[in-house]
Amino acid sequence: MSSTEARVPAGLLNPAERELMERTWRPRRGLWGWLIATDHKSIATRYIITAFVFFLLGGIEAFMIRLQLARPENHLLDPDQYNQIFTMHGTTMMFLFGVPIQLAVALYLVPLMVGTRNVAFPRLNALGYWTYVIGGLFLYVSFFLNTGPDAGWFAYVPLAGPQFSAGKRVDVWAQMVTFTEIAALTAAVEIIVTVLKQRAPGMSLNRIPIYVWAVLVTSFLVLFAMPSVALASTAMLAMDRLVGTHFFNPAEGGDPLLWQHLFWFFGHPEVYIMFIPATGYVSDIIPVFARRKMVGHTALVLSLVATGFVSFGLWVHHMFTTGLPQLGQSFFTGASLMIAIPSGVQIFCWIATLWAGRPRFDTPLLFVIGFIVLFVCGGITGVMIASVPFDQQAHDTYFIVAHLHYVQMGAFVFPLFAAFYYWFPKLTGRLLSERMGKWNFWLFFIGVNVTFFPQHFLGLMGMTRRVYTYLPETGWGPLNLLSTIGAVMIAVSVVLFIANVVRSLAAGLPAGADPWGAHTLEWDTASPPPPYNFAHIPVVDGLYPLWERSPDAAVVTGMAAGKRQVLVTSVMDAEPESIYEHPGPSIWPLIVALTIGVTFIFGIFTPWAFLVGPALMFAPLVLWFWPRRKEPRERGFAEEPA
Amino acid sequence: MSTREQKVLDVSGLPTVVFGPKALLWWGTLGFIVIEGFTLVLAVASYLYLRQNEFSWPPGRTPNPDLLIPTISLAVLLVTTYPMYRADRAAKEFDRAGVIRWLLIGTALSGVACVLRWFDLLALNVRWDTHAYGSAAWMVVVMHATLIVLDFFECLVLAAMFMTGRAQKKHYPDVSDAAGYQYYISLTWLVLYLIIYWGPRVL
Numbered sequence: 001m002s003s004t005e006a007r008v009p010a011g012l013l014n015p016a017e018r019e020l021m022e023r024t025w026r027p028r029r030g031l032w033g034w035l036i037a038t039d040h041k042s043i044a045t046r047y048i049i050t051a052f053v054f055f056l057l058g059g060i061e062a063f064m065i066r067l068q069l070a071r072p073e074n075h076l077l078d079p080d081q082y083n084q085i086f087t088m089h090g091t092t093m094m095f096l097f098g099v100p101i102q103l104a105v106a107l108y109l110v111p112l113m114v115g116t117r118n119v120a121f122p123r124l125n126a127l128g129y130w131t132y133v134i135g136g137l138f139l140y141v142s143f144f145l146n147t148g149p150d151a152g153w154f155a156y157v158p159l160a161g162p163q164f165s166a167g168k169r170v171d172v173w174a175q176m177v178t179f180t181e182i183a184a185l186t187a188a189v190e191i192i193v194t195v196l197k198q199r200a201p202g203m204s205l206n207r208i209p210i211y212v213w214a215v216l217v218t219s220f221l222v223l224f225a226m227p228s229v230a231l232a233s234t235a236m237l238a239m240d241r242l243v244g245t246h247f248f249n250p251a252e253g254g255d256p257l258l259w260q261h262l263f264w265f266f267g268h269p270e271v272y273i274m275f276i277p278a279t280g281y282v283s284d285i286i287p288v289f290a291r292r293k294m295v296g297h298t299a300l301v302l303s304l305v306a307t308g309f310v311s312f313g314l315w316v317h318h319m320f321t322t323g324l325p326q327l328g329q330s331f332f333t334g335a336s337l338m339i340a341i342p343s344g345v346q347i348f349c350w351i352a353t354l355w356a357g358r359p360r361f362d363t364p365l366l367f368v369i370g371f372i373v374l375f376v377c378g379g380i381t382g383v384m385i386a387s388v389p390f391d392q393q394a395h396d397t398y399f400i401v402a403h404l405h406y407v408q409m410g411a412f413v414f415p416l417f418a419a420f421y422y423w424f425p426k427l428t429g430r431l432l433s434e435r436m437g438k439w440n441f442w443l444f445f446i447g448v449n450v451t452f453f454p455q456h457f458l459g460l461m462g463m464t465r466r467v468y469t470y471l472p473e474t475g476w477g478p479l480n481l482l483s484t485i486g487a488v489m490i491a492v493s494v495v496l497f498i499a500n501v502v503r504s505l506a507a508g509l510p511a512g513a514d515p516w517g518a519h520t521l522e523w524d525t526a527s528p529p530p531p532y533n534f535a536h537i538p539v540v541d542g543l544y545p546l547w548e549r550s551p552d553a554a555v556v557t558g559m560a561a562g563k564r565q566v567l568v569t570s571v572m573d574a575e576p577e578s579i580y581e582h583p584g585p586s587i588w589p590l591i592v593a594l595t596i597g598v599t600f601i602f603g604i605f606t607p608w609a610f611l612v613g614p615a616l617m618f619a620p621l622v623l624w625f626w627p628r629r630k631e632p633r634e635r636g637f638a639e640e641p642a
Numbered sequence: 643m644s645t646r647e648q649k650v651l652d653v654s655g656l657p658t659v660v661f662g663p664k665a666l667l668w669w670g671t672l673g674f675i676v677i678e679g680f681t682l683v684l685a686v687a688s689y690l691y692l693r694q695n696e697f698s699w700p701p702g703r704t705p706n707p708d709l710l711i712p713t714i715s716l717a718v719l720l721v722t723t724y725p726m727y728r729a730d731r732a733a734k735e736f737d738r739a740g741v742i743r744w745l746l747i748g749t750a751l752s753g754v755a756c757v758l759r760w761f762d763l764l765a766l767n768v769r770w771d772t773h774a775y776g777s778a779a780w781m782v783v784v785m786h787a788t789l790i791v792l793d794f795f796e797c798l799v800l801a802a803m804f805m806t807g808r809a810q811k812k813h814y815p816d817v818s819d820a821a822g823y824q825y826y827i828s829l830t831w832l833v834l835y836l837i838i839y840w841g842p843r844v845l
Contacts, residue, residue: 012648120666189673197666201651223673227681235685235781245770245777247688253695253774258688265684539651558654567653568666576653578660581812622799627808 012536012557021561025117025531028585036585038122039531040111043129045427047104050129051097054136058092059494061085063487066451070484072472079468083150084169086466088143090153091173095180096136098412099270102277103187103222105419106215108427110191112522113209115200115540117533117566120193121186122582123589123624128186130593135179138601142172149173152466154267155237157248157259162241171241171604174233178600181230184273188222191215198566199574200521201556202540209520210294213301214280217308218273224312225269232262234600243607257322264315271407272311276304278415279346282368285422286350288518289365290357293544296349303342303349310339320391329388336386343379347372363437367418370445374410378403381456399459405452417444417497424501425515429527430508436500443493450486454479519544537567540574588624592617661734661815671819675826678789682830685785686837689778690845699845700768700775707779708765712839715758719790719828722751726797730821733814741817742804748824749797756794759787765839779838786834789827796820 013021027033027042037043064085068077077085111119119125142148149169151160160170195216199208208216236247237259246252248259287294294300313335316328324332350372359365381403385391394400417440425431463476470476514523524546525534536555542548556576559565564582569575599613662668693699700706725747732740763783768776800820803809 012650121670124670185677189670189677192673193666193669197669223676224680227677228684231681231684231688235785236688236777239770239777239781243771245781246772246774247692247777247781249774250695252772253692253701254777255692255695255774258691261691262684262688536650552649554649554651556653557650558652558656567656568660568664571663576651576656577664578657579653580666581658618795625799627803627810627813 012555013561017561018535021532021535022530024562024564027531033585035590036587038118038126038583038585038589040107040119040122040125041427041529041531043122043125044104044108047107047129047132048101050133050136051101051104054092054096055101056494057140058089058097059491061089061092063491065089066484066487068469069467069480071481072470072474072477074469080150082468083466084143084148087149087152087173088139091139091149091176093408094153094270095177096132096139098274098408099184099222100132100180101416102215102218102274102412103184103191105416105423106191106218106277107187109423109522110194110212110215111198112426112525112529112533113212113520114195114198114203115521115534115538116194116198117537118564118582119190120198121190123586124186125190126586126589127593128183128190130590131179131186131596132183134593134597135176135183138179138597139172139176142169147172149176154263155233155259156263157237157240157256160237160259161248161256162244168604171238174238174241175600175604177229177233179596181226182596184222185226188219188226191219192223195219196571197568199569200537200540201567201569201574201576203545203569204573205571207540207543207545210283210297210300210304211277211280211520213304214276214283217304218276221269221273221276221308221311225266225273228262229266232259232266236262238603242604257319260319260322261315264318265312268315268318269311272307274408274412276307278371278412278419279304281415281419281422282350282371283346284520285364285368285418286353287357287544288422288516289360289362289368290353291360291517292353292357293547294349295352295356296345297543299345300349303345306342307339310335310342314339317386317391320388321395333386333388337383340379340383343375347376362421363432363434363441364418364422366438366441367414367421370441371410371414371418374406374414374445374448378406378410381406394459396465397459398455398463398465401465402452402455402459405448405455409448409452414444417441420497422516423522424504425511426522426527426529428505428508429511430504431511431515432500432504432508436496436503440493440496440500443489443496447486447489447493450489451483452486454482454486458483514546519547521545586624588620591620592624595620659811659815661818665815665819667815667819668822671823675823679826679830682782682785682834685778685782686834689782689837692774692778693845696775699842701773704772704775705767706842707767707839709839711758711761711765712835715755715762716831716835718751718755718758719831722748722755723825723828725751726821726824730818733817733821736811736814738804738809741814742801745797745801745804745817745820748821749794749801752790752794752797752824755790756787759783759790763787782834782838786827786831789830793820793824793827796823 027037027039064077068074068082107119107125111117147167147169149155149172151165151170151173155170155173158164195208195212236245239245240247240249246254248254248256250256283294283300314332316324316332317336320329385394385400385403421432421437458476458479461476463470511527513526521538524538536557538545539554539556541550541553556567559567559579564584565579566582567576568578568580570577595613595617598616599609602609602613725744729741729744729748732744763780766779766783768779770777770780797820800817803813
């Protein structure tokens with residue numbers, strides 16, 4: 001390490017330098033400033049808000065499904081609308097809310113938690129966001145033009161193929177997938193590189209917060225899962241529909257099951273892409289509210305990594321009714337049961353920490369406890385349907401709908417709400433109302449159980465998923481009505497949350513830098529954080545940086561206040577290696593995203609779009625990277641010319 | 643008010659231009675290589691999965707792919723690794739003239755590989771819409787084609803940056819990363835060439 005340690009008087013940046021730093025990092029004002037922004041907090045905040053809007057849209061669609069099913073022989077929606085709405089609900093929740101919001105929260109928190117000033121590739125970050133927005137808008141504009149996808153959120157062929165789904169509805173779905181995959185993959189690369197190479201000095205790998213571990217594992221999952229669905233939807237399904245390829249056409253040697261394999265090779269890890277960051281929230285929130293360190297830190301981290309690996313060995317359990325070889329069934333049953341082990345380890349660690357601590361039952365912890373209860377329920381039904389004989393009875397019934405919603409709502413949305421309540425003060429500088437938060441929690445918790453618990457019985461009674469309506473003689477009416485009443489409670493709870501946010505933004509109590517007495521680095525800076533995150537990068541000397549900080553803890557000096565510099569450190573031990581200057585704000589990521597939009601949207605109609613689109617992309621891409629200055633400004637080269 | 647001195651870690655002596663795993667962009671490039679590489683793995687897996695549905699491969703009367711042009715194409719891509727290796731070495735020595743010379747040679751060869759790729763597709767002796775075999779073979783070859791086109795333009799723009807004097811010291815590691823990317827697409831093509839053009843003769 002070429003750096004040196006020395007003792008200098010306190011007050012490291014003088015006022016002029018601090019002013020220079022403020023000016024260097026300050027975002028541009030106005031619409032133009034908003035369009036060219038590359039600060040991770042700015043991008044992530046709009047990412048979170050956009051994803052939350054999609055959550056509301058997906059929620060409205062869910063509510064319409066529940067209204068349609070509230071009584072037998074209901075015709076509130078017509079069958080075609082119903083097909084579009086359940087497809088839009090699943091698609092929105094999985095592709096436009098679930099994955100994006102987890103990555104968005106990570107893009108906000110990770111640089112703060114590891115003690116750096118921005119994500120590794122700020123312009124790529126902006127590109128990912130714009131691509132995601134274009135994909136989401138494209139889906140919803142198509143939906144409002146009565147071209148919403150209607151073949152289910154996993155678009156099984158042959159239903160989704162050219163023979164049974166004429167028109168452009170499925171193409172809209174396939175290309176929307178491409179947009180969201182591009183966004184997720186760029187975010188994953190940024191997160192991985194930020195975690196591996198931009199940690200504060202001293203934050204060796206064994207000292208990174210569990211949440212950061214969780215999003216690191218998640219990002220690797222994205223890297224290996226997303227290509228599968230992108231290949232299946234863009235290179236195969238869309239091409240079967242556009243240029244007459246035969247990937248899924250059995251008459252010409254194609255295979256519909258290939259779609260299922262590729263889709264679920266992505267689709268099952270996707271569940272963990274949403275779930276693993278959620279366990280990360282829980283593992284960072286529990287110590288704060290239990291007021292003690294986490295029990296079994298190493299076991300928790302190993303469980304996260306194990307969950308990541310095993311999640312790729314489960315995809316075939318979605319296909320137990322497709323006639324698999326016996327050995328295949330046994331293997332995937334075993335793998336599906338095995339994933340309960342690392343999940344169980346995590347649950348025991350959380351319970352032990354709460355047990356051994358002095359819990360403070362504020363709203364974030366309530367949502368965490370709600371999560372543990374619901375996740376155990378969803379996990380138990382998961383173990384049930386991992387068994388092939390049971391799955392063959394329950395497959396495609398409301399039992400599965402109940403299971404997946406217990407897992408998604410319980411193990412993903414509840415921790416996410418815990419995270420909202422916990423980190424909202426950091427994002428805004430304001431506290432949310434505890435009283436409204438507790439109403440929010442109890443309505444949500446009771447509502448989820450009232451909505452989804454009866455669906456187990458409906459499934460066992462034979463109600464199939466995606467059924468448009470049913471006859472009174474089936475006896476499904478009362479439980480469906482109960483389920484709809486639960487949905488009303490969830491809706492009221494979400495409205496209450498929005499009211500809480502609005503009230504807090506207008507008149508919430510000031511939060512200060514660290515309202516919770518927390519342990520991770522993001523609470524070491526102002527709320528909301530300044531554009532450069534930390535005036536001086538902290539030097540970390542423990543697993544709980546704010547709880548274990550020694551009185552003479554060091555901070556980093558020597559970075560130029562007038563440049564957008566970040567400190568690059570070594571992968572394992574976070575030893576300082578170099579200083580890297582980030583590029584500034586730029587309009588080109590937005591322009592490139594627009595050309596990606598042109599390529600894939602027109603690619604629905606003509607294959608020539610895949611030649612014209614990249615040609616349009618060329619100039620903005622060159623301008624993105626083209627240096628504007630002729631004179632080199634660097635100092636201190638790593639390797640001198642020979 | 644405490645006057646206790648603040649302990650500091652002074653990093654002002656650290657370099658601002660580094661190569662290889664020390665550089666952020668090297669990791670970013672590696673990330674995208676993993677994504678593209680794994681997509682190709684899945685494409686090949688799909689190609690082999692579809693093989694199960696046919697008695698022969700290629701199915702029916704579809705002829706085997708030709709070997710001449712794809713073999714030349716492979717040779718061009720493998721030869722391209724040499725000028726890119728030299729460009730990498732020149733970059734590490736901050737030798738602008740060397741970087742320009744070897745990048746231009748690499749770019750020219752890469753351009754030849756792009757043109758040959760069209761003939762690689764014709765050498766498959768099947769259309770994409772004939773049957774699933776044709777679809778899968780075209781998909782694999784076209785996907786790899788996008789990588790060599792990308793590589794060609796990356797080298798071209800880098801060469802232009804150095805020739806116009808716009809390149810700064812911090813752009814030398816980009817040349818190094820471009821060379822690494824070129825090695826990756828050449829070696830990938832070696833594997834894909836064996837599977838797509840020789841595979842039907844043994845599968």
